Amino acid sequence: MKCTLFILSLCLGCLPLATAEEEPTSAPVSLFDGKSFSGWEGDTEKMFRIEDGAIVGGTMSEKIPHNAFLTTTKSYKDFVLRLTFKLKGKSPNAGVQIRSQRIPDHHEMIGYQADMGQKYWGCLYDESRRRKILAQPDAALLKQIVNEDDWNTYEIRCVGRRVILKLNGQVTVDYTEPDETLEQHGLIGLQIHSGDPSEAWYKDITIEELSPSSP
Numbered sequence: 001m002k003c004t005l006f007i008l009s010l011c012l013g014c015l016p017l018a019t020a021e022e023e024p025t026s027a028p029v030s031l032f033d034g035k036s037f038s039g040w041e042g043d044t045e046k047m048f049r050i051e052d053g054a055i056v057g058g059t060m061s062e063k064i065p066h067n068a069f070l071t072t073t074k075s076y077k078d079f080v081l082r083l084t085f086k087l088k089g090k091s092p093n094a095g096v097q098i099r100s101q102r103i104p105d106h107h108e109m110i111g112y113q114a115d116m117g118q119k120y121w122g123c124l125y126d127e128s129r130r131r132k133i134l135a136q137p138d139a140a141l142l143k144q145i146v147n148e149d150d151w152n153t154y155e156i157r158c159v160g161r162r163v164i165l166k167l168n169g170q171v172t173v174d175y176t177e178p179d180e181t182l183e184q185h186g187l188i189g190l191q192i193h194s195g196d197p198s199e200a201w202y203k204d205i206t207i208e209e210l211s212p213s214s215p
Helices: 002-014 139-145
Strands: 048-051 054-059 068-072 079-089 093-102 109-117 124-127 133-135 152-159 162-167 170-176 187-192 198-209
Touching: 054 068, 054 187, 068 093, 079 093, 079 109, 093 124, 093 152, 093 198, 109 152, 109 187, 133 170, 139 170, 187 198
Parallel strands: none
Antiparallel strands: 048 054, 054 198, 068 187, 079 152, 079 198, 093 109, 093 187, 109 124, 124 133, 152 162, 162 170
8 A cells, every 4th residue: 555655746746747649739720721811921033932832942053142031920939830841952041930030120030949950960059049959969860861852841849838849750959948038939930941951841831829828
């Protein structure tokens, strides 16, 4: 009996420690209809276009003069974002901004980025703020899972101050923000990085908004 009560107390003691995986979700909602920029804003004249049911950032015909972002018009807090993407070009670089904001009167955004390309595959980068990699996967794992010349998938889960990145089904980052002063909500943005001619293709973009997380 004592042993049973001890085990039961251990189980009950674990109940409040809910993980990001246990948060209830709403039904997935598509953020891109495959044919229009409805719900998005950015430079759709020069930097972003729609081709074959995908959002394409950049061009293969000339250099990319500066970082460019296509962003949602709606702000999000706790969510699971899923999308499919691929990169084209010589040493391309791009990323998905989460919980981010546009810098007024500037082309840049500030906030977390699920990075892709070059040496940044599967990394969590802090764009225009701390300007550094916050967390990154093991290089050996990336060699096994990255499709450099084909489609890849990202699952980005944000709950409270925790961010989990899955690249092609594998966890590459599980990061908890230590700075409690940083806002944990904002826009979602699709990036094409400045540099040599390159393209970032994005499609199958869905989001599940999560119930409010505990402090």
